[in-house]
Amino acid sequence: MQPKPVALKVLDVASIILLAISTYLALVFAPTELVMGDVQRVFYFHIGTAWTALLGFILAAVFSVVYLVRKDLKWDRLQVAAIEVSLVFFLITIVLGSIWARPAWNTWWTWDPRLTTAAVTELIYVAYFMLRQGIDDPDRRARFGAVYALIGGLSAPITFFAIRLFRTIHPVVIGGTNPEADGGFSMTADMRVAFFFALFAFTVVFIDLFWNRIRLGDLQDKVEQLKLKVSM
Amino acid sequence: MNKAMHGIKTTQKHFAAKPSFLRAVFAIVWKDVQAEYRSLELVSAMLVFSLLVIIIFNFALDLDPKMRQTVTAGVLWTTFAFAGTLGLNRSMAIEKDRGCLDGLLLAPVDRSAIYFGKAISNLAFMLVVEAIVLPVYSVLYNTNLFQPGLLMVILLGSIGYVGVGTLLATMSVQTRTRDILLSILLFPVVLPVLLPAIIASNGFLAGVELADILFSIGLLVAYDVIFIAVAFMVFDSVVEE
Numbered sequence: 001m002q003p004k005p006v007a008l009k010v011l012d013v014a015s016i017i018l019l020a021i022s023t024y025l026a027l028v029f030a031p032t033e034l035v036m037g038d039v040q041r042v043f044y045f046h047i048g049t050a051w052t053a054l055l056g057f058i059l060a061a062v063f064s065v066v067y068l069v070r071k072d073l074k075w076d077r078l079q080v081a082a083i084e085v086s087l088v089f090f091l092i093t094i095v096l097g098s099i100w101a102r103p104a105w106n107t108w109w110t111w112d113p114r115l116t117t118a119a120v121t122e123l124i125y126v127a128y129f130m131l132r133q134g135i136d137d138p139d140r141r142a143r144f145g146a147v148y149a150l151i152g153g154l155s156a157p158i159t160f161f162a163i164r165l166f167r168t169i170h171p172v173v174i175g176g177t178n179p180e181a182d183g184g185f186s187m188t189a190d191m192r193v194a195f196f197f198a199l200f201a202f203t204v205v206f207i208d209l210f211w212n213r214i215r216l217g218d219l220q221d222k223v224e225q226l227k228l229k230v231s232m
Numbered sequence: 233m234n235k236a237m238h239g240i241k242t243t244q245k246h247f248a249a250k251p252s253f254l255r256a257v258f259a260i261v262w263k264d265v266q267a268e269y270r271s272l273e274l275v276s277a278m279l280v281f282s283l284l285v286i287i288i289f290n291f292a293l294d295l296d297p298k299m300r301q302t303v304t305a306g307v308l309w310t311t312f313a314f315a316g317t318l319g320l321n322r323s324m325a326i327e328k329d330r331g332c333l334d335g336l337l338l339a340p341v342d343r344s345a346i347y348f349g350k351a352i353s354n355l356a357f358m359l360v361v362e363a364i365v366l367p368v369y370s371v372l373y374n375t376n377l378f379q380p381g382l383l384m385v386i387l388l389g390s391i392g393y394v395g396v397g398t399l400l401a402t403m404s405v406q407t408r409t410r411d412i413l414l415s416i417l418l419f420p421v422v423l424p425v426l427l428p429a430i431i432a433s434n435g436f437l438a439g440v441e442l443a444d445i446l447f448s449i450g451l452l453v454a455y456d457v458i459f460i461a462v463a464f465m466v467f468d469s470v471v472e473e
Contacts (some may be wrong), residue, residue, distance in 0.1 A: 133409075140406070145404045148400075158454070
C-alpha cells in the first residue's frame, strides 16, 4: 500500500485549522446582525458549503464529458469523488438554510426556486449513486454514470429557471437585489472578513476531502484487482 | 467470366449500400408499431393505468367543478408522466430480454438511428394514450380540453419527456434494479419539462394571454432541443458492449 502523500497530510491539518479559525470568525468575530440576530451566523457556512458543492457538481459534469471522450477510468474516479463530497456538502447547505429559514421566514421550508432546485439536485445525485449500484461491470458503470451526471448537470440549471416562473423570496446577498426578497442584509467589513474566510476555508476542506476520496477510489480499484488475481 | 465478375460486383454493391439514416429509423419505428399493433401490450397497459390514476385523483383531490379549473393541468401531466415510465420501461425491456437489442446493434446503421427509432415509437404510443385520455377526461369532468394551444404544449412536453426517457430507459434496463430505477432516474431530470408544461397548460385552460405563456413554451422548446441533442451524442456510450 502506498503511504499517504505528505502534501495531503499537510492539507488535512491545514483544513482542520482553517475550519477552526472560520468557526471562530463566524461565531465570535463577526458582529451580530441587527434584525435576525445570532441565527444569521449560519450564513457563513451556508454559503461556504453551497459554493463548494456547486463547484463539485460542475466539476463532475466536466469530468463526464472528459470520460465520455477519453474512456479512461481515472476520470470516472474523479467524478465519483466530486459528486460524493458535493452531495454531503449540499445536504449541509440545505440543513443550515433550513435552520436559518425558521426564524427568518418563519418556516423550515418553502417551495422557492433555489430551495426546490437544491432538493431536486440532491435527488438527482442520489439517483446517480443508485444507478451505479445496480451495475457490476466497471466500464459500463462509468459510462452510465457519466451520461447521467451530464444529463443531471444540464437539467438542474433549467429546473432553476423553470421554477423562477414563480416568484422568489430567497435573498440575493451578493450582487443583485430583489425587492420581494425577505431576510436580506448588507454586510459590514467584519462580516465580509468572516464570509470570505469561510469561502476560502471550505474550498480548502473540499479540496482535501476530494483528494482523500480520489485516493480511496484508487485503493478500492487496487483491492478489486487483487481480489480478481487471487480468485483466478 | 465477365458475367460472374458482374455478379460479384452487384452483390458487393448490394452489401456496400448502407441503408440511409432515415430508412433505418423508419424500419425500427415500423417494427415497434407492428409488434404493438399485434399485441397491444404497451398501449393498453398505459391506458388502463392512466384511467386508474385519474380515478384515484378524483377521490384524492375531490375534483369538484371549482377545484378542476386549477388542478386539471397538474392531474393530466402527473398521469402522463406515470403512465409514460410504464411504457418506456416495457418498450426497452422487450428489446433487452430476447436479445433484440444486440440484434439491432449488429445492424450496419448508425447507433443514433436506434435511439431515434425507439424514441419516435415511444412518442407515438404516448400520443395514442394521450389522445384517448384527453376526450375521456373531457367527458368525465365536463371540461373542453381540445384547444390547439394545449395540444401543442402536450406534444412539446411529450417530446421532451420521451427524448430523455428513452435514453434513461435504455440505461435502466441494463442494470440489476431495472424495474424500480427508471422513475427515480427520470423524474428529477424531467422536471424542467413537467414544470413549464403544467404552467403553460394551466395558462391555456384558464384563457391567459399568449404573451404570458410564451416563456414557458420557449423553455419547453429549449429543453427538447438541448436534451435530444445530448441524447443523440451520448447514446453510443449507453449501448456499447
